[in-house]
Amino acid sequence: MTIRVLLAEDQTMFRGAMATLLGLEPDIEVVADVGRGDEVVSACEAFRPDLALLDIEMPGIDGLEAARRLAKAVPGTKVVIVTTFGRTGYLHAAMAAGAAGFLLKDAPVTELADAIRKVAAGQRVIDPSLAIAALSEGASPLTPRETDVLAAARGHGTIADIARQLYLSPGTVRNHLSAAIQKLGARTRTEAVEIAEQKGWLV
Amino acid sequence: MTIRVLLAEDQTMFRGAMATLLGLEPDIEVVADVGRGDEVVSACEAFRPDLALLDIEMPGIDGLEAARRLAKAVPGTKVVIVTTFGRTGYLHAAMAAGAAGFLLKDAPVTELADAIRKVAAGQRVIDPSLAIAALSEGASPLTPRETDVLAAARGHGTIADIARQLYLSPGTVRNHLSAAIQKLGARTRTEAVEIAEQKGWLV
């Protein structure tokens, strides 16, 4: 019995390559492939695949949000996240979203086919090195609001901008940022953003 | 006559997929594939491929630097840059490095095979949308030193850090940064870094 797979990935070249390559496997069939996160749910409703392979960085909505919506709309479709960045926060978010698998694009192709088969058989598959990192790191020390403010701090320059964007007093923004900076062991707003982003705590 | 190709790309999964996929083409043979930029030259010296497919973002040295070295060490090997980011500065740098082709991973796979054949036949291939953007944008307005300082400003937080790293007076760093901020139309050091990085002027 063949495993029916949906492929969501924004890099056209990579998506095409994976589609043909997975199609070569005798027990795997790629029934649809999309390049945007907001097309995942509707495509899954139409094709009812056994399994959805989701990238995280995508236009529209990201793969994690797509996974969350997919779990509600089409619970019969299992989710495997395949992403470039080994951020532990991504892994946490993926697990919370009900994903059954989490792989890095650094892994060899054979591992992907294996993972697809295992997940289709009901198992869960997680990149081992990332699992270790996630366990040794723990969750985010930031409060929800601190996370919001720090997330708003990437890109938009001054504190006044962030305050306007969040309908807050500039002083409050400064306090939240100050707390975040200390908790992350950074010395600058920019450093704090980098650290939190690299750990995936800003998703 | 088959075209002998070397593949340099750090994402294992993507590299493997491209290798098998290109190998399926009757007139293309992938003779070697590496995952680090600093392995490109030695691999090309060993295998003497007709063409090298280089990613830009790679551990070791990046694809542009690899292209520069390759042009000196193994001039018989033509270079095609394949990258994720459509930054015009990348395109300029690639042309200056003597690349014969420049493609985005957003393009379909068929386009890559076509490009390989055209480049092997002596033509040059450039992503058309990027070529337009590059022409309408012009070169970097930053002086060499401003570029250095701005490049050192990403990551390392305070001005004092940058000054130490570049053996400069903090005042000089501030002046260079101030000039860069104004030339780029930014309002913050961070904004300036983002803008310059996004255009590929920090390479």
Added chain:
DNA sequence: CTCCACCCGTGACGATCGTCATGGGTACGG
């Protein structure tokens, strides 16, 4: 030689930032 662009540095000014202390409001668990 004279311009001109770039490099490095200084000093000074106002604006912004990061830290701290303090306060009031809300929500949850003991």
Added chain:
DNA sequence: CCGTACCCATGACGATCGTCACGGGTGGAG
């Protein structure tokens, strides 16, 4: 009820940042 944690806000302080004006040095183009 009381303690605790979080949210929002304010005020004040020193440090840093971005801007400007200025000067001396180098090297290439006219």
